Amino acid sequence: MGSKYQQSVRGCLPLWILMLELILLLVFFFFTSYGTYSKDQKELLGTYRGFQDVVIIAALGLGFLNTSLRRHCWSSVAFNLFLLALGVQLTVLLDGFLNHIFFGKININLTSIQRATMSATSVLISAGAILGKVNLVQLVFMTVTEVTAFSTTRMVAKRFLEADNHVTMMYIHVFAAYFGLTVGCCLPRPLPTGGKEKDQTATSPSLFAMLGTLFLWMFWPSFNSALLTIPDERKKAVFNTYYALAVSAVTAISMSALIHPKGKISMTHIHNAVLAGGVAVGAPCYLIHSPWLAMVLGFIAGLTSIGGAKVLLICLQRKPDIFGICSIYDTYGVHYTFGLPGLLGGIANIVLKALQVKWTETSMFSLKLEIVEITFCD
Amino acid sequence: MGSKYQQSVRGCLPLWILMLELILLLVFFFFTSYGTYSKDQKELLGTYRGFQDVVIIAALGLGFLNTSLRRHCWSSVAFNLFLLALGVQLTVLLDGFLNHIFFGKININLTSIQRATMSATSVLISAGAILGKVNLVQLVFMTVTEVTAFSTTRMVAKRFLEADNHVTMMYIHVFAAYFGLTVGCCLPRPLPTGGKEKDQTATSPSLFAMLGTLFLWMFWPSFNSALLTIPDERKKAVFNTYYALAVSAVTAISMSALIHPKGKISMTHIHNAVLAGGVAVGAPCYLIHSPWLAMVLGFIAGLTSIGGAKVLLICLQRKPDIFGICSIYDTYGVHYTFGLPGLLGGIANIVLKALQVKWTETSMFSLKLEIVEITFCD
Amino acid sequence: MGSKYQQSVRGCLPLWILMLELILLLVFFFFTSYGTYSKDQKELLGTYRGFQDVVIIAALGLGFLNTSLRRHCWSSVAFNLFLLALGVQLTVLLDGFLNHIFFGKININLTSIQRATMSATSVLISAGAILGKVNLVQLVFMTVTEVTAFSTTRMVAKRFLEADNHVTMMYIHVFAAYFGLTVGCCLPRPLPTGGKEKDQTATSPSLFAMLGTLFLWMFWPSFNSALLTIPDERKKAVFNTYYALAVSAVTAISMSALIHPKGKISMTHIHNAVLAGGVAVGAPCYLIHSPWLAMVLGFIAGLTSIGGAKVLLICLQRKPDIFGICSIYDTYGVHYTFGLPGLLGGIANIVLKALQVKWTETSMFSLKLEIVEITFCD
Missing domain, CATH: 1.10.3430.10 (Ammonium transporter AmtB like domains)
Structure with missing residues (x-):
């Protein structure tokens, strides 16, 4: 059930999150709308499948990949879902603001949600490096920071280096891994009490991790080809x-x-x-x-x-x-x-x-x- | 492995089920046929994917959602598959008879199987409320009753209230939840022996439940959009x-x-x-x-x-x-x-x-x- | 973690596999190329989904189907992935050589990888009969033999009996089951020490096996219809x-x-x-x-x-x-x-x-x- 939080977190966490969620709601209310659709049904179908594959990778694959240690396994899956759901909402807004400034409302369509899901994946990868050291509030803070940093990097690379969507997205692995490791270095080491027991690998959690690995293995071609259009x-x-x-x-x-x-x-x-x-x-x-x-x-x-x-x-x-x-x-x-x-x-x-x-x-x-x-x- | 059945169930159950299955077989023999196809291959493909998503929700999502209690987890998954397989066969026939009375044979196509799978989901939801109190024969009886009730309700709503397919289907959650709770009220309470142990939540079953939750979470957009045609x-x-x-x-x-x-x-x-x-x-x-x-x-x-x-x-x-x-x-x-x-x-x-x-x-x-x-x- | 290997296997195994992998690499270098594509994007989409369903059946379904015994469960999943990854590479080459001899380079496209994945499934089915008796080197040897035998059989049936792709593939179950049983008969019985414990069925592994079963159950229609073109x-x-x-x-x-x-x-x-x-x-x-x-x-x-x-x-x-x-x-x-x-x-x-x-x-x-x-x- 994750690490023990300080007593203060109990009051702090939901206030933080619910406030953040309400702010997001307001921003969505004022600045977004569903676009008008020119594409036909069949193209929707294709995009929807690609989108779903990315969601499977993010929610299921990365969620279960990090379940091999006995005591983190439950919190890993729950945190992963939380970070994904929060990260996607943030990234849709950020991508919209960074790419379409001064153009009125942000158009939301399947492609933008798909890209947001892929960008939010960076948080899920980074979280794998620091699980067991952090509480939920710290993770929320990391999500906001990392998603902003990654979206800005992508925008800069696209505008000034003229890189395309695919290439700017594919550096996500390197970005996320070293972002996570840096955060891990900055955080204080967790208390060593019960550390041995926590780091134990067991068969049943390991099979769950294998499930995550297999889902990633099977749907990875969809992830790598998602942003290519030719x-x-x-x-x-x-x-x-x-x-x-x-x-x-x-x-x-x-x-x-x-x-x-x-x-x-x-x-x-x-x-x-x-x-x-x-x-x-x-x-x-x-x-x-x-x-x-x-x-x-x-x-x-x-x-x-x-x-x-x-x-x-x-x-x-x-x-x-x-x-x-x-x-x-x-x-x-x-x-x-x-x-x-x-x-x-x-x-x-x-x-x-x-x-x-x-x-x-x-x-x-x-x-x-x-x-x-x-x-x-x- | 479920609760211990009375000795009589052993002889009663397979006779019931095999008889029911043979009756279904006969009805299928006399009253159904695969329709002639006017749709082209690409449309089949789209419908097939939507159909498969619904099957994933029913078989996998709802099957594993109810595995968090240590002693019910296995029976939950097995019963779920059983109820789904039986419910779909019943519903295809019922939907056919209720909607196309006096029109000769029932045409079976992907859309009708998809709708039948969605209707059969009601039984799976209700079963979640009463697992641990019921044996397989009682569940079969509930399946027959609930599927009939739900199909009739849908038919009445469609014919007399002119509601469309989507709306009549989406009330399935309310219908199924309160049907299950009503059945739970009518049934006698289970014996309290070992009740504590049975209701224990454990990490590994809970991860299985999380797996079911995640599958439902990921494929729910498919469920909600399955019956919309525009x-x-x-x-x-x-x-x-x-x-x-x-x-x-x-x-x-x-x-x-x-x-x-x-x-x-x-x-x-x-x-x-x-x-x-x-x-x-x-x-x-x-x-x-x-x-x-x-x-x-x-x-x-x-x-x-x-x-x-x-x-x-x-x-x-x-x-x-x-x-x-x-x-x-x-x-x-x-x-x-x-x-x-x-x-x-x-x-x-x-x-x-x-x-x-x-x-x-x-x-x-x-x-x-x-x-x-x-x-x-x- | 599988059976205990002899000390010699440690040195022998990676040499074998890495050599085999390098040979495969060389053969791919000299004899294969990605074909030129005449199909349009939409057809790719359809084939890709069918291909992915087959991969899910092979990697996930058959991988987790054989996890119900407590001590084999981990090695079953890992071996399954290994055999699949190796088998597909071998079969793509074999199918290419057997069907297009003297026609220059082998064209690799989605259909050929899909067929190769289906053929490689035979090894995964056979492995289910002999798990716990064999080490990885023996499994690699079986893979090479079985894949060659099955591809040759298919080629002979297609050329001389004029059977179509679908029928020659669908005998895979019989072929694989009896191939596995024959191999099992030829191998010496495993040491009986700890045999009881090894064969124990437990709830958690059994749920994993149920997961595999459910995936097979859900995606089997895709497997059976994969090679039909009308x-x-x-x-x-x-x-x-x-x-x-x-x-x-x-x-x-x-x-x-x-x-x-x-x-x-x-x-x-x-x-x-x-x-x-x-x-x-x-x-x-x-x-x-x-x-x-x-x-x-x-x-x-x-x-x-x-x-x-x-x-x-x-x-x-x-x-x-x-x-x-x-x-x-x-x-x-x-x-x-x-x-x-x-x-x-x-x-x-x-x-x-x-x-x-x-x-x-x-x-x-x-x-x-x-x-x-x-x-x-x-």
Whole structure:
């Protein structure tokens, strides 16, 4: 049932939340309306399915992903639903204000709710790093801060760097993981009483976590392809994500057995590393032209997620005085699930973009040469 | 594994069910056929998805919603599947006979199965109020009675009150909740032996209940929009349901912390109150023109669901002799999850309808005035 | 956490898997490419949903179906994901090589990944019969063998018997069940130490198994209709599967209560028998013209699945010396869930096909007669 709150929280929490909810209600009353619809029924259907897949990822997948520790499991699921419901309302408003300033009322449609759900996912990922250290009020504060920061970042990237919706969204993993870790560093360590018992992994909660992992694994192609509009790019995103996930699942499970002294498969490893491929392929998924490249990314992501976790753990345990100052508190290994693979995906995206530009330049150059030749020949 | 049945049930049950199943088979043999299809493949696809969402709500959502008590959890899921499978077969026939009497064979298509699944949901909701008091034969008897009553009510409302499919279906929550409570009042109280142990809430079953809650939460927009045919109304239904659910989740979780003496979030409250918004917005969802109204409904639904539960509980505990005669037995709080929010939705529907009629009349009146003016001017 | 592996497995396993994965990567690099797309976005959407349903059945349904035994539950889910991820990669390549030899690169599209996922399901079904007896390396070996065997069988049936995609796929249940049982017979019996504890059924794992069962129950219509391309056949497949599943659920639950000495519903029976109807109707689902026939199939499937299990068990226990030689090891009752109902479906398919041919012949004959008459009349 989560950590014990101070007595003061009892009075403070509902006042905070109900006030916030009433403010949101007022803002919605004055500034929003449902848009007029030009799209036909069939397009609604398609968007609705994509939207629902994102909701499944956020509410169910990320909710149950963080249930493997015995004493946090219930609060993890409940907090997740709370943060999602609050975060979506906030993000719809923020996105509306940031993108359509001075244009009267904010139009609410399925696409804007879908994007808001995806942005709110950042809070859910960050929460995985600090669960057990924070109470609900602190989480609400973090939600407001993180959602504002992420929406602003996206707006800036879109306006000044001319990045598209897909790319600005796909850096969510890196952003959320390191935001969560930073918050975790700033917060005081939780009291060590009963800490051992709290961190115990049990079979039944672990199966719930596996349920969350599986839902994420199955619906990740929908997440990666949600904001792509060109059919061809969308198909590539789906295929590449599927292949990367398949390879990273195989790699993670065999790596987990390699690392364990008795060759057993560790539950925690699977929860973390199975998804690494999907995260890594997130940003560049629409650029990859053949399955082997996605598979290579999935392979490396699986290796780094488990290998990196093991190496970092050993380093930290050996030299606690050197690294002591930046001792990372990470309840559910958000760093290995979302942080490292997200970085890998970012690098892959930049390399692929650069290669694409080079290829285009080369072909432009050869085209020019041809034109020049043709002109000369003429 | 349920309660212990009397010895006689062992012989009685399968005879009953197998006989019923054979009768159903014969009726299907003589009176039904698959219709000829005029719709194209793409429309099938859309209907199939909507149908599947309803099945997920019925089989998975309501099946797992009622698993939070340790000793009922298994029987709850198994009974739920049984009642659903039986109820759908009965309802398809009943709907067919009531709506197409004297027209030869009943045409079975996806829409009719979808509606039958939604009607059968009433039995699943009612069962939540009486689980632990009843054996399977009693449940079968209740299924036959309730499905007949609900289908007849719908038919009467459609024929004589000219209500549409959506509205007649959306009163299912109120109907089912109070049907279940009435049945619970009529049944003798279960033996008190081991009652305490039976009613214990445990973490692992509670997570299963949370799984059911989440599935209901995620797929509720599909349920509320399933029977609307005009695209614009459908979109409004989806948006309004989503917003009402989001607000009721936030409200319910903060209210739960307010009521608990230590500021903790109660599992039972969440299972009950998170869905209240979706239930409340069910009937009027296609009439609401802007998100704030849906959010207000969700807010009130969340408050009444938890607050009402608390107040009623205190009243009943204080004056047991006065209320003793109508002491309500409600295993899983069906009254607070479906009853009260359903009533709220009914009132909202009537008010909105009346306002709409008034608005239309006003605009008609001003239109007439204008016409008169124009005529005079001429 | 699965059975204890020998020390040697620790070094052997990851080498094997990583080598296999690298070989797969190389083959993908040289022999595959994403096809050029002629289909429009809407068709992608439809195929993507069908594909996702199959993934849900494979990863979630079959993963959680086999979690009812306390000590296998975790390894069952993890192994399932591993086998699925590996099996799909293998099958995509195998299907490509077997069907498009000498045509350059293999085109990968959603349909081929969907078929590969369905074929890989055979490994997951077989694994249910031998879990607890095998380690991961043996499972990988079985995957390679079974996937090759099944793909070859399908190719042979398609080329030489001119069977269509649907029929060749629907024999997967029979193939997988008896493949698994054969492998189980060949493997040495597991050490009996702690066997009792391992085979214990507990409530919480059983609810997970019920979750898997429910997902299979809900998405089975998608599986049975996935490879049918004519809209009319597809609709029939969906309807028939739904009715067969509904009837088999009712029959299985009442039969389970009939067999139990105290009239209780056995969890294991439900996990096995509820799906029997869907399996039985798999092959002939597109041929059945009215619901009653599907319901009869579901009824018989439910009866044989539970009745057959009971009778066989009694026989085996009474005369262990006679049947000792072929004593079947079947961890999760794959024989009753997939084997027997699959055989029933096969017989039904043959009978219906024969009747259809006869009907066609009769009508052809009467048509000829009519033509002759007309000719004579002229």
